[in-house]
Amino acid sequence: MKITNHWVTPIAEFDLALPQPMRQQLMALLQRKEADRDKLSESSPDFFRFMQSKQFYASTHYNLFSEANQHPEKNAILSFELLACNAYRQYLRQALNIEQADELKLVGRCFGNVQITGGRTFPHYHQSVDHVLIHYLDIPDHNDPELGKSHRHGTHALLLQDPRGAVNYPYWEKVLSIAPCTGKTIIHPAYVWHETNPYRGQGTRMCLVVNFQIASHSYIELHKELRF
Ligand SMILES: [Fe+2]
Structure with missing residues (x-):
């Protein structure tokens, strides 16, 4: 009997220790973006009208990489873009054996x-992209009374769901739980359904997220905006 495993789901987990000044700048940037959330109608009026007409909620319709020049933290943004891209290329090499990474x-x-006490990220996946990088910029220290109840417990644990659908057997461990801490970085395929436990700590907890799409070495490079 020959058995091979196919269609694996590679999840990368590693520490990315940002220089403290860079980290502080990125935190200040995220706090400012959070304060500007109500300005979506001014910054992206077409998207805002569409969102309202379809009655869905979106609070992060912006791209820090493309708007880097508009911020005093430009150098910190570019440094993070470099680190994120290098990490993603390493992931592609190791996880998918892409020699041309x-x-x-x-x-x-x-x-x-950005979330405060009581906040959580509801279940979702990231449509239209290939992979997602999450970097925990700041997870304030906290005592978590539920920590250790099970591997699924824990303040603001990231829960990633088995993408295989409703398989009957084996049915165990269909949730992968990753405990967050400052500096922890995760890369996962965009189609993986995920969410977080509520954040029960004090203070503000901040993540940077990067949606990656590969735009060459595939059919996507042939796409163009259509004339009509
Ligand atoms: Fe996500």
Whole structure:
């Protein structure tokens, strides 16, 4: 009997220790973006009207990488873009055995996820992209009374769901739980359904998220905006 495993779901987990000044700048940037959330109708009026007409909620319709020049933290943004891209290329090499990882043209969007006590990220996946990088910029220290109840417990744990659908057997461990801490960085395929436990700590918890799409070495490079 020959058995091979197919269609694996590679999840990368590693520490990315940002220089403290760079980290502080990115935190200040995310706090400012958070304060500007109500200005979506001014910054992206077409998207805002569409969102209202379809009655859906979106709070991060921006791209820190493309708007870097508009911020005093430009150098910190560019440094993070470099680190994120290098990490993603390493992921592609190791996880998918892409020998041409350094040649690939990448496109992407970077945005923040800022939450205070009681907040959580509801279940979702990232449509229209290939992979997602999450960097925990600041997870304030906290005592979590539920920590250790099970591997799924824990303040603001990231929960990633088995993408295989309703398989009957084996049915165990269909949730991968990753405990957050400052500096932890995760890369996962964009189609993986995920969410977080509520954040029960004090203070503001901040993440940077990058949506990556590979724009070369595939059919996507042939796409063009249509004339009609
Ligand atoms: Fe996400």
